[in-house]
Amino acid sequence: MCWFVCKLLKYSAFVFLSVLPAAGLAQRMPMASDSLSGGAVDTWLRTGASKERGKRSGTEVDSRGLGGDSVSGHGQTKLLSDWEKEWMQLKQDNDAEKNFTLPAFLNFLASWNASPWTEEGTGALPVDWVSAYSPDNALWVAVAVLRYQNDDNRLLWVVASKEQPGALSVFNKKLSFKSSATDVLKLRLSEAEPESDLLLMQVHLGNQLIFDLPDLHLRLFTAALVASDKDVDREKYNQLLLARMELLLGSEALFTHPFADYEQLSVLLSPDEQLKVVSWNVQGQDFYNRFYGFVALRVKDKLRVFRLNDQYRNIKNPETAVLNPNRWYGAVYYEVLEHKYRGSVFYTLLGYNAHGPFSKIRVVETIEVIKGQPRFGVLMIEVDGRLRRRLVYEYSQRANMLLRYDAQQAMIVMDNLAPSEQYLQNDFRYYGPDFTHNALRFEKGKWLYLPDVDLRNPAERPPRRN
Numbered sequence: 232m233c234w235f236v237c238k239l240l241k242y243s244a245f246v247f248l249s250v251l252p253a254a255g256l257a258q259r260m261p262m263a264s265d266s267l268s269g270g271a272v273d274t275w276l277r278t279g280a281s282k283e284r285g286k287r288s289g290t291e292v293d294s295r296g297l298g299g300d301s302v303s304g305h306g307q308t309k310l311l312s313d314w315e316k317e318w319m320q321l322k323q324d325n326d327a328e329k330n331f332t333l334p335a336f337l338n339f340l341a342s343w344n345a346s347p348w349t350e351e352g353t354g355a356l357p358v359d360w361v362s363a364y365s366p367d368n369a370l371w372v373a374v375a376v377l378r379y380q381n382d383d384n385r386l387l388w389v390v391a392s393k394e395q396p397g398a399l400s401v402f403n404k405k406l407s408f409k410s411s412a413t414d415v416l417k418l419r420l421s422e423a424e425p426e427s428d429l430l431l432m433q434v435h436l437g438n439q440l441i442f443d444l445p446d447l448h449l450r451l452f453t454a455a456l457v458a459s460d461k462d463v464d465r466e467k468y469n470q471l472l473l474a475r476m477e478l479l480l481g482s483e484a485l486f487t488h489p490f491a492d493y494e495q496l497s498v499l500l501s502p503d504e505q506l507k508v509v510s511w512n513v514q515g516q517d518f519y520n521r522f523y524g525f526v527a528l529r530v531k532d533k534l535r536v537f538r539l540n541d542q543y544r545n546i547k548n549p550e551t552a553v554l555n556p557n558r559w560y561g562a563v564y565y566e567v568l569e570h571k572y573r574g575s576v577f578y579t580l581l582g583y584n585a586h587g588p589f590s591k592i593r594v595v596e597t598i599e600v601i602k603g604q605p606r607f608g609v610l611m612i613e614v615d616g617r618l619r620r621r622l623v624y625e626y627s628q629r630a631n632m633l634l635r636y637d638a639q640q641a642m643i644v645m646d647n648l649a650p651s652e653q654y655l656q657n658d659f660r661y662y663g664p665d666f667t668h669n670a671l672r673f674e675k676g677k678w679l680y681l682p683d684v685d686l687r688n689p690a691e692r693p694p695r696r697n
Contacts, residue, residue, distance in 0.1 A: 314343065318357045318375075326382045333377070333385075333403070340389055341401045347371040347391050361418045365430055369393045370447065374418050374434050376406070383407060386434065386442055390451065400451060404492070410436050420447070424484060444492050445485050449475040453495040453511075462516050469513055473523060473538070476509060480527045480536045499567040499580070505529045506578055506598070506605075510539070510563045518588040522561025530603040537605060543584065550619045554607035560621065562594045566636055568643075572676035575599065577609055579678070581634055581643070586625070589660040593634045595622040595643065595671070595678075612671065614680040624648055630663030643671040643678070644686060 321329060321336050347362070348371070356362060362373035374388040383405045390400040414437030423429035423445050432450075434442035444450050452475060456468040476496075479485060486507060490498040499508045510524035522541040527534060541561030546552050549560050562582030570577050577599055584592035597609040597620060608620030626632055626648050633646045646664035655661040668686045671678040 313339075315357050318360075321377065326379050329377065329379060330382075337387075337401050337403065340387075340399055343389075343399050344397050346393075346396050348393055359416070361416050363418050363420045365420050365447075366422055370420075370430070372418065372420060372432065372447070374416065374442075376410075376416060376436060377403075378412065384410065388434070388442075390447070400454065402450075402454070404442065404494075406436075406441055408439065408441075410439065414439075424482060427482075429479060429482070442492055443488075445482075445488055445490070446475055446479055449479060450493060453493060456513065457495055465513055465515070469523065476525060477536060477538065480507065480509065480525055481534060483534055486527065486529065486534060497563050497565055499564055501567050501578055502569045503576070505576075506567070506600075508564055508567065508580065510561075510582070512561075512563050512585055514585065520561075520585045520587070522559075522563065522584070524559075524561075524564075526556060526598075526605045528600060528603065528605060530600075535603060549623050550621055552608060552620065556605060556607075559607060560594060560596065560623070562592070562596065564596070568636055570673050570676075575676070577611060577676070579643075581636065587628075589628055590625050590662075591628055593624040593626075593632050593645075595634070597621060597678075611676060612678045612680065618677075625659035626662040627651075627660055632664060633668070640670075641672065642681070642684075644684070645669050645671075647683075 317336055317339050321332055324332060347364075348368075356373060357375070360373050360375040362371065364371050369392065371391040371393075372388060374386065377385040377387055379385075386404045386406055388402050390402075392400075415435075417435040419431065419433040419435075421431050423431040429446040430448055432442070432444040432447040433440060449472065452468050452472045456465055456472060459465045459468060479490075487500060487504055489500070490496065490509070496509055496511045501507070505528065507527040508524065509527075510522065512520045512522050514520050522539075522543070524539040526537045526539065528537075537556040539559040539561070540557050542554075542558045543549070543561045546554070546558070546560055552560075554560060562580075562584045564580045564582040566581040568579040568581075570579070577597060580594075580596040580598065582594040582596055584594060586592050595612065596607060597611055598605055598607055599609050600606070610618045610620055612619045612622060614622075624632060624634070624645070632648065633644065635644060636642070637644045645668065647667040647669050648662045649665040650656055650658065651661045651663065668684050670681045670684045672681060673679075
């Protein structure tokens with residue numbers, strides 16, 4: 232009997248010790264299994280932005296101490312300890328594990344529903360997170376840097392709205408530089424200008440400005456627009472975006488600001504800093520796109536802002552039409568060029584129009600300023616001896632077209648488009664590159680069209696866009 236009991240105890244101890252490592256592994260699994268499908272998440276939005284105004288002054292805090300305007304205690308100890316635990320676990324992962332578990336952590340933050348306005352105090356956030364309230368006390372922002380060993384670090388930031396409690400707006404952005412682990416993280420929320428309705432958000436890491444939003448509200452509206460899946464919601468957020476952007480462009484102090492952290496918008500500033508163009512598209516539930524934007528001009532040291540009204544579907548002969556802000560051939564512009572000839576200044580824009588489910592469009596647009604007004608379509612593109620105001624290329628949704636400026640060759644270079652079969656001539660749903668190239672070269676105030684150019688040794692260029 233004694234022999235049997237001893238054997239049983241020995242076996243039981245073996246089983247108990249063998250299970251311990253497996254149990255430890257199981258504790259790590261829920262975070263991985265809860266990660267979202269589709270890989271890394273760039274932008275999630277759960278709440279909108281508040282318009283409430285107040286008298287509270289702007290705040291600036293850093294990672295050395297949360298200060299008087301730090302996040303409140305929330306009164307939910309378990310939830311706060313979960314934030315700390317999840318964050319510490321994420322930080323300890325290697326680079327590959329971080330990329331795998333980051334979506335789950337962001338999802339955890341997005342479901343965090345305690346209110347930063349319920350109870351004052353410190354210790355609510357992990358020690359390396361920094362938080363602050365907006366001057367009107369309507370928004371609360373918290374930021375942190377997730378460090379990688381070999382990959383780019385990421386800035387994580389969340390926003391809570393007093394008017395819309397219940398969840399956080401969660402964002403993250405790759406940082407293109409390395410920093411020291413001792414660099415202090417600083418967050419600033421303040422009015423962009425005295426008595427301004429614009430809410431400035433800036434994040435510094437050490438001496439470097441790593442994030443710069445002239446207006447936080449605008450960033451929230453763009454994220455909400457992207458996250459919306461119904462036309463009525465897209466229209467609502469787009470109207471809010473238009474109003475905020477017009478306010479932003481009307482600021483003289485912000486005219487040369489690159490707006491680089493508004494990722495869903497294209498922002499171009501001409502080399503002479505006299506023309507600024509902002510453009511974006513909104514895809515409807517019918518899969519067709521509508522385009523929006525502004526042109527801001529410096530005219531005799533004063534700013535003039537023009538809202539663009541997209542009419543591209545109603546323009547029958549776009550290559551010869553004279554257009555203006557109220558009648559605009561819509562596109563999202565990704566490159567601006569400036570040329571001067573005999574005292575006149577001409578701007579050329581390269582644009583992309585996502586159009587619809589079967590085809591898409593590239594545009595070479597020309598602009599000149601006449602009596603303080605932008606005019607779209609200068610008669611300056613010469614093709615086969617005839618002058619045109621712009622070039623429009625339509626091609627298959629399944630194809631890609633090269634259209635960019637090659638600074639080394641001082642030319643706009645492009646793919647030549649052709650139908651996949653001869654009987655499909657003029658049916659642009661079946662057009663695509665035929666492996667030959669054309670170009671435009673600026674000479675004596677005109678863009679001269681050069682067919683069949685040799686691009687076998689082109690200058691180094693960025694990746695081709697859709």
